[in-house]
Amino acid sequence: MMEPQDNIEEDDTAASAPSSPPPRALPRQRVSLQKSSVCSRSYFMVVMVFFHVYIINVIALLLYVHYNNGSNAITANRDFTSRDNSHKVTGASNPQTPADSGFPRNMHLPRIEGIRVGHVQKVSLVPGKVHEMKTLSLKPLLFEIPEFLSEEECGVVVRLAQLKGLMESQVMVPEGQEELNQQLNLSPEEIFNFLDLNQDGQLQPHEILTHSRVRDGIWLTSENLKEIYDGLKVDQDGNGLLNLEEFRHLKSDAFQRFLLQRGVERSQLVRNSRHTWLYQGQGAHQVLQDLRKRVTRLTRLPSSLVELSEPLQVVRYEQGGHYHAHHDSGPVYPETACTHTRLAANTTSPFQTSCRYITVLFYLNNVEEGGETTFPVADNRTYEEASLIQNDVDLLDTRKHCDKGNLRVKPIKGTAVFWYNYLSDGRGWVGEQDEYSLHGGCVVTRGTKWVANNWINVDPDYQRQARYQQFVSQQQETQEQEEFISELNSDQHIERHQDL
Ligand code: OGA
Ligand code: CA
Ligand code: FE2
Numbered sequence: 001m002m003e004p005q006d007n008i009e010e011d012d013t014a015a016s017a018p019s020s021p022p023p024r025a026l027p028r029q030r031v032s033l034q035k036s037s038v039c040s041r042s043y044f045m046v047v048m049v050f051f052h053v054y055i056i057n058v059i060a061l062l063l064y065v066h067y068n069n070g071s072n073a074i075t076a077n078r079d080f081t082s083r084d085n086s087h088k089v090t091g092a093s094n095p096q097t098p099a100d101s102g103f104p105r106n107m108h109l110p111r112i113e114g115i116r117v118g119h120v121q122k123v124s125l126v127p128g129k130v131h132e133m134k135t136l137s138l139k140p141l142l143f144e145i146p147e148f149l150s151e152e153e154c155g156v157v158v159r160l161a162q163l164k165g166l167m168e169s170q171v172m173v174p175e176g177q178e179e180l181n182q183q184l185n186l187s188p189e190e191i192f193n194f195l196d197l198n199q200d201g202q203l204q205p206h207e208i209l210t211h212s213r214v215r216d217g218i219w220l221t222s223e224n225l226k227e228i229y230d231g232l233k234v235d236q237d238g239n240g241l242l243n244l245e246e247f248r249h250l251k252s253d254a255f256q257r258f259l260l261q262r263g264v265e266r267s268q269l270v271r272n273s274r275h276t277w278l279y280q281g282q283g284a285h286q287v288l289q290d291l292r293k294r295v296t297r298l299t300r301l302p303s304s305l306v307e308l309s310e311p312l313q314v315v316r317y318e319q320g321g322h323y324h325a326h327h328d329s330g331p332v333y334p335e336t337a338c339t340h341t342r343l344a345a346n347t348t349s350p351f352q353t354s355c356r357y358i359t360v361l362f363y364l365n366n367v368e369e370g371g372e373t374t375f376p377v378a379d380n381r382t383y384e385e386a387s388l389i390q391n392d393v394d395l396l397d398t399r400k401h402c403d404k405g406n407l408r409v410k411p412i413k414g415t416a417v418f419w420y421n422y423l424s425d426g427r428g429w430v431g432e433q434d435e436y437s438l439h440g441g442c443v444v445t446r447g448t449k450w451v452a453n454n455w456i457n458v459d460p461d462y463q464r465q466a467r468y469q470q471f472v473s474q475q476q477e478t479q480e481q482e483e484f485i486s487e488l489n490s491d492q493h494i495e496r497h498q499d500l
Contacts, residue, residue, distance in 0.1 A: 108428030109357070109458065110300040111420065114138045117379065125294050133298075137378040137407055140419045140437035144409065145298070148416035149291070154364040156287040157278070158450050161314035166274035169315065169323075170217050172264065188248050197386050202241040206389040213394070215256050219270050219324055221400075222392050228258050267399065271323045273441070275315040278452075281307065288312060295360050295454050298418065308472060309457045310340070310356075314364070317371060317441060317449040325376055325396040325405075325440035328453075329356040329421040331433045332460045340457040341464045344471035357430055357458035359437075360418040361451055363411040368447030373417065374398055375439045376405030383435045402442035411449060422460065430460040 114135040115121075123131050123145070136142040149157070186194075193199075197207050205222045213220045229235040232254060234246055242250075251257075259268070266272045278284070280292040296306045317323075330336060330353025337345055338355035361373065376395040377383055388395045395401055402408060409417055419439075425431030441449070459465035 104302070107302065107462075109305075109424075109430065111141070111424055112143065112300065114141050114143070123298065125297050136409065136417070137375060137436075139379050140375070140421070140434045142375065142378065142407075142417065142419040145416045145418075146412065147414050148294070148298075149362055149364070149414045151414065153287050153291070154362075154413055154450075156285065157291075157312070157314060157362075157452055158364050160278055160285055160288070161276050161316070161450075161452075164276045164278065166276045166314070166316055169273045169275045170269050170271045172217055172269070189244065191252070192244050192247050202243055203247060204241055205392075206386075208242070209389055209394065210386055212255065213396070214270055214324075215253070217270055218256055218259055218264055219268055219397070220255060220259075221394065221397065224255075224259065224268075228255050231258055231262075267320060267322070270326070272321045273315050273317045273323060275313055277310075278312040278314060280312055291362075292454070295456075298360070298416075299358055299456060301358075301456060304469060305458060306456055308340070308469065310354075310455045313453040313455070315449075315451050315453065317444045317451075319444055319446060319448065321371075321441070321449065322398045322443040323441035324398050325374065325438050327421065327433065327435070327438055328359050328455065329354055329433055329437075332422075332431075338457070338459045338461075338464070341459045341461075341468035344468040345464055354455070355430075355457055355459050356421050356455040358418055358420055358456040360416055360454040360456070362416045362454070363413055364450035364452060365411070365448070366413045367411045367444060367449045370402075370443055370445035371411050371447075371449040372402060372408040372442045373411070373439055374402045374405040374442050375407040375409075375437075376401075377436050377438055378405075378407040380406060380436065396438070396440065398440040399443045402440075408442065411451065422458075425460075429462050430458050 112133075114137075117135055117137060119135045121133050121135075123133050125131050125145075125148070131145050131147065133143050133145045136144050192203070195203055195207050195211055197210070198204075205225050208225060209220055209222065226240070229240075229242075232250070234250055234254075235242060236246060278288055280288040282289075291312070292306060293303075296303045299306070333351065335349055336351045336353055337347075337349035339352050340355060342349075342352060376388070393401050393404060395405055419437055421434055421437045423431045423434050441451075459468065
């Protein structure tokens with residue numbers, strides 16, 4: 001268990017002590033009782049009254065516990081319904097109450113308090129060691145824990161990833177945009193109006209980039225844009241802006257086509273890294289299982305949630321590698337479905353997103369130079385998408401402008417950072433996406449960088465998460481029964497294979 005947060009140092013008792021001077025010792029003679037007979041009778045009365053009140057209290061408590069247990073199902077039903085009715089993410093509602101799914105009827109997700117930036121709290125994650133957890137920002141709620149992993153553990157994770165083999169994190173999909181626009185059925189005028197943020201009838205470079213900097217995985221910069229305007233001879237008056245007439249001549253995927261024809265390098269992608277996934281459940285390497293348990297203690301979340309989350313993602317950046325700023329989780333819209341709960345959802349939604357309540361990021365080596373994790377808008381007063389690009393400085397560009405962001409975390413071997421990608425809904429569950437959780441991996445200027453991500457998946461729709469957990473526990477039960485039967489049928493003991 002986590003140690004109490006003994007470093008919430010503020011001692012309230014001192015501050016709230018009454019301002020009147022402390023009572024002085026009473027003179028001796030006043031202590032001796034003069035009307036002893038009356039006093040003893042009233043004393044007896046008082047004791048009796050207290051005794052009765054106490055007995056009544058105990059009986060009331062017993063009755064409360066008794067009746068509360070009996071009506072649990074009803075309260076739970078009501079609770080599920082009320083959540084469902086009032087929540088923004090409605091999803092497909094199913095009146096059935098998930099029972100016996102290992103999912104408590106009224107689960108509240110704990111959130112660790114940040115107190116203030118720089119605040120350090122002691123946490124107990126492994127026997128015989130106390131870790132220090134430092135608050136790095138409140139928006140997003142972000143913490144750093146040095147020595148979360150030992151040197152050896154870092155080595156094991158890297159070796160297991162190498163053994164398994166890493167794949168390119170991003171493969172180019174050259175087509176797709178055209179199709180999407182056809183589906184949306186938008187006219188050039190409509191697109192122009194949407195892009196023209198200040199409605200001045202011209203498209204400034206930052207207006208184009210704000211909505212189109214990522215197209216099919218290619219990252220557009222203002223330099224690219226100039227190059228494209230020249231190449232396609234689209235900016236006829238040469239003022240660096242596009243008016244509606246100029247815009248009309250462009251096909252929606254013209255920029256991408258241009259870049260693809262000219263040849264796209266890995267450094268022009270949103271993400272330039274390789275990664276693999278490591279299973280952390282039963283049978284996995286002990287280090288991976290330990291890591292997951294430690295994450296459960298760190299986040300104080302129910303182990304069932306952590307166990308049903310994505311496997312560990314191990315990422316390797318070569319020299320020159322980067323990951324432009326992004327959100328690990330998508331925004332919460334009523335029609336959005338979470339990837340992890342879609343199996344149990346009884347509707348098919350056209351929009352799917354990863355619902356990653358928490359990101360725990362581990363640094364597995366010391367990077368020679370660069371490779372920090374940047375949080376460009378951490379603790380900003382406001383978040384405005386349009387102001388992320390100003391005067392040709394795109395704060396999301398981690399190849400060029402990492403130094404201009406609000407917060408950077410240096411990768412130190414064994415350190416973990418973790419943050420919440422969602423706000424609370426104020427009722428103990430996941431609320432809106434926290435836009436301030438925007439982050440990225442700065443370009444590695446020398447050496448290689450190894451990190452790993454543990455994402456804790458929670459569906460902002462409580463019902464959907466509950467149904468999903470119920471579904472999984474039913475599957476596990478059937479699987480366990482099948483395994484039991486097959487073990488009965490064969491005398492051979494089946495060795496659980498070591499899944500990486
Ligand atoms: C990620 C990520 C940051 C980093 O993998 O999603 O944001 O520093 N990584 O590598
Ligand atoms: Ca404009
Ligand atoms: Fe990320």
